[in-house]
Amino acid sequence: MQEKKKKSRTWVGYLLVCPAFLVMLAVVIIPICNSVLLSFQGEDGGLTWDNYLYFLTDDASIRNILFTLKVAVFTIVLALFISYALALYLRFSTSRVSRLVGHLYLLPRFVPSMVAVYAVINIVKDSGLINRISLLFEQNIKPGFLFDDKGIILVNLWFSIPFATMMLLAGLSGVSDSLVESARDAGASSRQIFTKLLLPLTFKDIMITGTFIFMSQIGAFTIPYLVGPNNPKMLGVALFQQQSSYADYPKAMALSVIMFLLCSVGAVLYIWTSLKDPEWAEK
Amino acid sequence: MHSKKILAAILACCMALALLTGCQSTSAASDDSDVPTVTLWGSGSDLVRVELETIAEMFNSDPEYSKKAHLEIQFILSGTGEASVVDRMAAAYESGQTDTDFDLIAMDENYVSTVLSKTSADFLEPIDTSLVPNLANVEFKSDSDTFVGYRGTCVYLAYNAETVPNPPTTAEELYQWIKDHPGRFAYNVPSTGGAGLSFLSTALYNPLPEEAATSDDEKWVEQWGEGFALLEELHPYLYQSAGKVQYPQKNQGTLDLLANKEIDMCPAFADMVFMQKDMGTMPDSIELIQIEPAFTGNLVGFFIPEIGKDKEAAHAVIDFFLTPEAQATSWDTIFGFPVLPSAEVPAEKNKDWLENTNISSFRAISNGALLYEEIEQWDEKIGQLG
Numbered sequence: 001m002q003e004k005k006k007k008s009r010t011w012v013g014y015l016l017v018c019p020a021f022l023v024m025l026a027v028v029i030i031p032i033c034n035s036v037l038l039s040f041q042g043e044d045g046g047l048t049w050d051n052y053l054y055f056l057t058d059d060a061s062i063r064n065i066l067f068t069l070k071v072a073v074f075t076i077v078l079a080l081f082i083s084y085a086l087a088l089y090l091r092f093s094t095s096r097v098s099r100l101v102g103h104l105y106l107l108p109r110f111v112p113s114m115v116a117v118y119a120v121i122n123i124v125k126d127s128g129l130i131n132r133i134s135l136l137f138e139q140n141i142k143p144g145f146l147f148d149d150k151g152i153i154l155v156n157l158w159f160s161i162p163f164a165t166m167m168l169l170a171g172l173s174g175v176s177d178s179l180v181e182s183a184r185d186a187g188a189s190s191r192q193i194f195t196k197l198l199l200p201l202t203f204k205d206i207m208i209t210g211t212f213i214f215m216s217q218i219g220a221f222t223i224p225y226l227v228g229p230n231n232p233k234m235l236g237v238a239l240f241q242q243q244s245s246y247a248d249y250p251k252a253m254a255l256s257v258i259m260f261l262l263c264s265v266g267a268v269l270y271i272w273t274s275l276k277d278p279e280w281a282e283k
Numbered sequence: 284m285h286s287k288k289i290l291a292a293i294l295a296c297c298m299a300l301a302l303l304t305g306c307q308s309t310s311a312a313s314d315d316s317d318v319p320t321v322t323l324w325g326s327g328s329d330l331v332r333v334e335l336e337t338i339a340e341m342f343n344s345d346p347e348y349s350k351k352a353h354l355e356i357q358f359i360l361s362g363t364g365e366a367s368v369v370d371r372m373a374a375a376y377e378s379g380q381t382d383t384d385f386d387l388i389a390m391d392e393n394y395v396s397t398v399l400s401k402t403s404a405d406f407l408e409p410i411d412t413s414l415v416p417n418l419a420n421v422e423f424k425s426d427s428d429t430f431v432g433y434r435g436t437c438v439y440l441a442y443n444a445e446t447v448p449n450p451p452t453t454a455e456e457l458y459q460w461i462k463d464h465p466g467r468f469a470y471n472v473p474s475t476g477g478a479g480l481s482f483l484s485t486a487l488y489n490p491l492p493e494e495a496a497t498s499d500d501e502k503w504v505e506q507w508g509e510g511f512a513l514l515e516e517l518h519p520y521l522y523q524s525a526g527k528v529q530y531p532q533k534n535q536g537t538l539d540l541l542a543n544k545e546i547d548m549c550p551a552f553a554d555m556v557f558m559q560k561d562m563g564t565m566p567d568s569i570e571l572i573q574i575e576p577a578f579t580g581n582l583v584g585f586f587i588p589e590i591g592k593d594k595e596a597a598h599a600v601i602d603f604f605l606t607p608e609a610q611a612t613s614w615d616t617i618f619g620f621p622v623l624p625s626a627e628v629p630a631e632k633n634k635d636w637l638e639n640t641n642i643s644s645f646r647a648i649s650n651g652a653l654l655y656e657e658i659e660q661w662d663e664k665i666g667q668l669g
Contacts, residue, residue, distance in 0.1 A: 230666050244474075
């Protein structure tokens, strides 16, 4: 009797999940399978690796991949560095300024991305605000940020810093004051507190924040499209070109799969860090 | 007890599915009169949508025309990644549908060959000129018997009259000017906008015989070499940023550079320049000139797919777009060049510009599927240059 009851309950569970599963199947799983299949389709309609080989051997395409990774790495390093400093300040300072910054630092996230991108463009472009102010002083400063990787990284920071600060601040808030105080009582210097206590305790948050920024860069489109150079291109722009300019769907799908694989490197890292217990906890 | 629960779950499933499938059956029943509904499909920038919807309102409130049809607009905003009108029609054709709401399509004449290549040679209904009486007043007509143009759009050379008192008047003079003034000219990536594409196409087709411009024969691809060599030669003299030659994205990208006076000259759609001067975002010193041989221009107009519904009603809509009032609205909203003689168009905005519009000087380059080849070769040969 009990057994029977349990069984029917399982069935109700499956039935309840069924609609959601069917929707997922129709709008996510089947299209993804189709796309992966299409990525192996050659010009004659047969199966081939050519679409993948193209992206992994063509000079321009390799430059695109390396360019994307370069922008991603610079964005991650700079965003983490600045955000960590900001988060430390917000965590440990009790001044009025820090409270104000604590309220304001998320604001850039609420500016629509297009507005923010154009705002930055209007300031840093060669005839932008910086240039116009410099002209008043009879200088002609051209920052050279627009249509360059420097420009992409700069705009990326606009969006990444608030996000990273939020994540890292949450991590730092998890480190209790008593821990810091006892370390100080035991004679630890500020540097030691940072390297031996705060950094190890927030390592997981740093890794997770970094992975999120990495994944957003692999698929980035709007910022590199508007701010980046024609050549090399970031992968999101290259994908758009394959799909909408050349209408070469198999190649576009192959590039999507490559981008997915790059992202999954980040995903694996994310899962690995969030599952792994730090060394000191194992002991 | 349990069976009740199971029943409830099954019901929930069914309802969810019904919700999903029921979504599409919401098309509104037409008005209680027996006026046929004509669905007009358009695409482009948001202002084109405003233009079409304004003219549709005029049509639906016109005492004469509203008896012949009720006009509805379906609009696909460009650059949103939506399936294009052409692809949607091709899909309907491929799947054998014969009774669709693709009653009337507003599109660039260049796309006619694309539509035919994706469907069949008799996919478009021949236009019955007896049902379009206003066609008699039209000054600029298409040669095609399946297409009626209602406005023109054309690429000109836009330049800053302050810094360029004597603009070039021929293509040769323009190319020489670019070399004489390094960094002061730009054209946008051809795949991102028609103005840059026009610069590319004219560079490729100027040295070729006239018949090449309207042919999709692969043999002409081999003769593009001279044009690409020219573009490669011009490359180092173009606009630079961060120490590298940079081709802006989209037509607007070059216009922004022109408006900020970072460059002195670029190919641009006349209507875009007019519109931005009108809005005050383009300095007054920016002027337009056409060079010889000209940049490309083309008609935007209508064709009727055979899979549409009421063909006669669709003809009435075409006829309305050729009335002086509709032509004036098109000029006042998006500066569409009228196909009627400009003196007959009661437009309100910038009449001096209107008088200078001249569709008869338009030059069409329509190479069908070779277009993809053209932009891909540009990306490989020119876009990759350092």
